[in-house]
Amino acid sequence: MALAEQFDSSNVDIPPGKGVATSTEVKMVAEGVDVYYGDKQAIDNVSMEILDKSVTAFIGPSGCGKSTFLRCLNRMNDTIDIAKVTGRIYLDGEDINSSEVDPVQVRARVGMVFQKPNPFPKSIYENVAYGPRIHGLASTREELDDIVKGSLARAGLLDEVESRMHEPGTGLSGGQQQRLCIARCIACNPEVILMDEPTSALDPIASARIEELIDELRENYCIIIVTHNMQQAARISQKTAFFHLGVLVEYENTVDIFNNPRDERTKDYISGRFG
Amino acid sequence: MTGALIVTLAVLSVIGYYMGRSKSVASVSGEVHQLHSRPGYYGFYVAIWTALPAFLLFVVWQILEPQILRAFVMGNVGPAVSELPPERVDLFYRDVVAIATEGVPSQVTPDHEAAADHYTSLKSLGTWSFVAFVMSLSVFLFAFAYRKVSPTLRARNWVERVIMGLLIVCSVIAILTTVGIILSLLFESLRFFNRIPIQDFLFGLQWSPQTALRAEQVGASGAFGAVPLFAGTFLITIIAMTVALPVGLMSAVYFSEYAGPGVRGFVKPMLEILAGVPTVVYGFFALLTVAPFIRDTADALGVATPAQSALAAGSVMGIMLIPFISSLSDDVINSVPQSLRDGSFAMGATKSETIRKVVLPAALPGIVGAVLLAVSRAIGETMIVVMAAGRSGNLTFNPLDSVTTITVQIVALLTGDQEFDSAKTLSAFALGLTLFFVTLVLNVIALNIVQKYRERYD
Numbered sequence: 001m002a003l004a005e006q007f008d009s010s011n012v013d014i015p016p017g018k019g020v021a022t023s024t025e026v027k028m029v030a031e032g033v034d035v036y037y038g039d040k041q042a043i044d045n046v047s048m049e050i051l052d053k054s055v056t057a058f059i060g061p062s063g064c065g066k067s068t069f070l071r072c073l074n075r076m077n078d079t080i081d082i083a084k085v086t087g088r089i090y091l092d093g094e095d096i097n098s099s100e101v102d103p104v105q106v107r108a109r110v111g112m113v114f115q116k117p118n119p120f121p122k123s124i125y126e127n128v129a130y131g132p133r134i135h136g137l138a139s140t141r142e143e144l145d146d147i148v149k150g151s152l153a154r155a156g157l158l159d160e161v162e163s164r165m166h167e168p169g170t171g172l173s174g175g176q177q178q179r180l181c182i183a184r185c186i187a188c189n190p191e192v193i194l195m196d197e198p199t200s201a202l203d204p205i206a207s208a209r210i211e212e213l214i215d216e217l218r219e220n221y222c223i224i225i226v227t228h229n230m231q232q233a234a235r236i237s238q239k240t241a242f243f244h245l246g247v248l249v250e251y252e253n254t255v256d257i258f259n260n261p262r263d264e265r266t267k268d269y270i271s272g273r274f275g
Numbered sequence: 276m277t278g279a280l281i282v283t284l285a286v287l288s289v290i291g292y293y294m295g296r297s298k299s300v301a302s303v304s305g306e307v308h309q310l311h312s313r314p315g316y317y318g319f320y321v322a323i324w325t326a327l328p329a330f331l332l333f334v335v336w337q338i339l340e341p342q343i344l345r346a347f348v349m350g351n352v353g354p355a356v357s358e359l360p361p362e363r364v365d366l367f368y369r370d371v372v373a374i375a376t377e378g379v380p381s382q383v384t385p386d387h388e389a390a391a392d393h394y395t396s397l398k399s400l401g402t403w404s405f406v407a408f409v410m411s412l413s414v415f416l417f418a419f420a421y422r423k424v425s426p427t428l429r430a431r432n433w434v435e436r437v438i439m440g441l442l443i444v445c446s447v448i449a450i451l452t453t454v455g456i457i458l459s460l461l462f463e464s465l466r467f468f469n470r471i472p473i474q475d476f477l478f479g480l481q482w483s484p485q486t487a488l489r490a491e492q493v494g495a496s497g498a499f500g501a502v503p504l505f506a507g508t509f510l511i512t513i514i515a516m517t518v519a520l521p522v523g524l525m526s527a528v529y530f531s532e533y534a535g536p537g538v539r540g541f542v543k544p545m546l547e548i549l550a551g552v553p554t555v556v557y558g559f560f561a562l563l564t565v566a567p568f569i570r571d572t573a574d575a576l577g578v579a580t581p582a583q584s585a586l587a588a589g590s591v592m593g594i595m596l597i598p599f600i601s602s603l604s605d606d607v608i609n610s611v612p613q614s615l616r617d618g619s620f621a622m623g624a625t626k627s628e629t630i631r632k633v634v635l636p637a638a639l640p641g642i643v644g645a646v647l648l649a650v651s652r653a654i655g656e657t658m659i660v661v662m663a664a665g666r667s668g669n670l671t672f673n674p675l676d677s678v679t680t681i682t683v684q685i686v687a688l689l690t691g692d693q694e695f696d697s698a699k700t701l702s703a704f705a706l707g708l709t710l711f712f713v714t715l716v717l718n719v720i721a722l723n724i725v726q727k728y729r730e731r732y733d
């Protein structure tokens with residue numbers, strides 16, 4: 001691909017056969033979700049179904065509420081005092097906003113990777129072992145070792161860190177740190193992985209590795225990724241949701257969003273006319 | 276006279292400022308960008324030349340004047356006075372000054388009066404000639420600087436150099452006084468160690484510095500084994516930290532992690548006020564409230580205890596340190612990035628797991644630093660222990676006994692009538708040196724840790 005093309009977002013290439021949902025299992029359902037920050041409404045009546053074993057991309061201009069909606073899916077908005085979420089969100093048919101559900105349990109099933117890598121100031125091993133320890137996933141040291149190594153391997157980081165598992169995780173490069181955070185998330189054995197711009201702090205090579213990784217993880221997880229990079233959405237996602245001013249404007253197979261968007265706003269956004 | 280001189284100098288330099296400034300503006304007919312520096316700097320240039328050398332001279336004069344005066348006055352007295360022994364000469368001169376300044380002399384003789392007259396006339400002559408000299412110097416430098424003002428003069432560089440010089444002088448003063456204090460501690464301690472061997476001081480088990488009144492008494496030189504003092508200091512510090520550390524740390528966790536903005540906004544300033552309560556207030560609280568309470572409780576339990584106890588002093592000191600630890604730890608905990616908490620929550624950790632396993636470990640170095648600073652405060656604290664811990668140098672680890680600390684003994688050694696040269700007085704310097712050394716080491720370690728911790732997250 002020529003350099004000029006790469007930066008021209010109206011020319012998003014989708015390889016044949018890609019960008020189409022193959023799975024039919026529905027993992028999460030949102031129904032009439034509204035989010036308010038104080039008096040300000042950030043998400044307006046969003047309803048959507050998210051498929052298992054596929055990658056769903058959220059795109060849209062800055063401030064349109066992508067992160068806000070993403071945080072609804074694992075109840076991370078609870079940690080923001082002024083945020084108020086209404087509407088229903090189902091995970092495998094169970095309403096995660098109902099009062100019987102403990103948000104802590106929801107977050108164990110719906111993991112999250114943040115925009116900026118945030119490894120704990122502990123060793124690489126301890127970073128990954130953190131979740132399994134909390135949730136009691138391993139009863140012996142060997143089991144824990146297996147989980148840690150397995151998670152690092154699936155995050156494609158094991159080879160690079162095997163010899164220094166007990167050095168601080170904060171000493172890794174940015175891309176390695178982000179893969180460490182992904183490994184840390186996988187180690188909790190989640191069903192859904194939310195990623196909020198996971199590559200925006202990384203260079204193209206580190207990003208490419210993470211994209212590969214996401215594509216592999218798709219086999220086993222339901223993955224939702226927020227991205228500002230159209231090419232990235234096109235390359236790795238099967239479904240794409242376009243948000244604008246807190247409203248879900250269009251939600252289709254990725255190939256349709258990029259090749260024949262129905263809404264004017266979507267068209268304008270992916271052809272780079274605003275945002 | 277001197278007040279008038281300073282006011283005149285100040286007025287002159289203000290005038291210098293405006294004249295220098297307007298001359299620089301006029302010299303480029305208002306096109307100030309053609310000046311090397313902004314006009315204000317030309318003003319300061321003239322003002323500094325006008326006032327600073329004169330002022331420095333003034334300071335020097337203030338220091339030298341009495342000595343010069345004395346030399347002249349005493350050079351002029353008859354042999355009857357000048358051949359007296361030195362202390363008598365000193366006394367004579369003091370009386371002369373007292374007569375001249377209308378104080379209360381101890382003795383008045385014609386010699387005295389003659390010298391006092393001489394003193395008065397010399398003094399007014401000296402003052403007048405000094406003022407005249409300073410004023411003419413100041414006017415001269417004013418004119419000199421004013422003439423030099425021109426568009427190419429590098430006034431800003433010059434002014435900034437002078438300011439830097441002043442800053443350096445101030446920091447040198449700060450450093451020199453500290454060094455001076457340390458050196459005097461050191462030398463006096465060395466004098467002490469000449470009489471009492473250092474190992475006896477550091478490892479001796481008995482502390483009774485009362486030197487006997489009659490030289491032939493037993494133990495005439497007193498006993499200067501400081502171990503009981505170290506032990507007492509240590510015991511009280513331990514008690515204080517036992518109180519302060521858990522309470523301070525947990526309240527910090529509450530304020531930074533659980534409390535809403537309302538509570539925080541109210542309690543934080545409260546804590547800061549608490550940290551500002553003078554320690555003497557804590558001291559009488561310890562003496563009048565806590566110590567009797569402890570004694571009565573112990574009595575009720577059938578344990579005979581003295582009125583003053585390590586427990587009373589230590590626990591009140593702990594209370595004093597709570598706001599200190601709490602507010603330092605609160606700052607440290609707050610500076611742990613929110614992203615770490617989010618990362619932990621997002622993995623399904625509860626709030627308390629997040630605090631215990633992520634926030635506190637991340638904040639640990641800073642907390643250790645805070646604790647070490649608190650320990651060094653506890654060791655150096657005086658007022659509370661003076662009032663509540665007692666003065667007997669018991670070598671004990673029973674918190675209900677009365678113990679004594681290094682600081683208490685320093686106070687005890689130096690209050691009341693003392694010969695300056697006795698081992699008893701000198702031992703205070705040795706204790707001070709020990710105290711200084713210990714707190715210095717603690718502070719250096721603590722500041723290092725806190726520093727490292729800052730670098731990690733900033």
Ligand SMILES: Nc1ncnc2c1ncn2[C@@H]1O[C@H](COP(=O)(O)OP(=O)(O)OP(=O)(O)O)[C@@H](O)[C@H]1O
Pocket residue numbers: 037042060061062063064065066067068069080082
């Ligand atoms: N903690 C908060 N408190 C108040 N308002 C917030 C908060 N977080 C987000 N908002 C507001 O909600 C709206 C949506 O923000 P959100 O972070 O979800 O946007 P976004 O689509 O993720 O943007 P970006 O692409 O820049 O990350 C914005 O108008 C933002 O100002």
Ligand SMILES: [Mg+2]
Pocket residue numbers: 066067068196
């Ligand atoms: Mg965002």
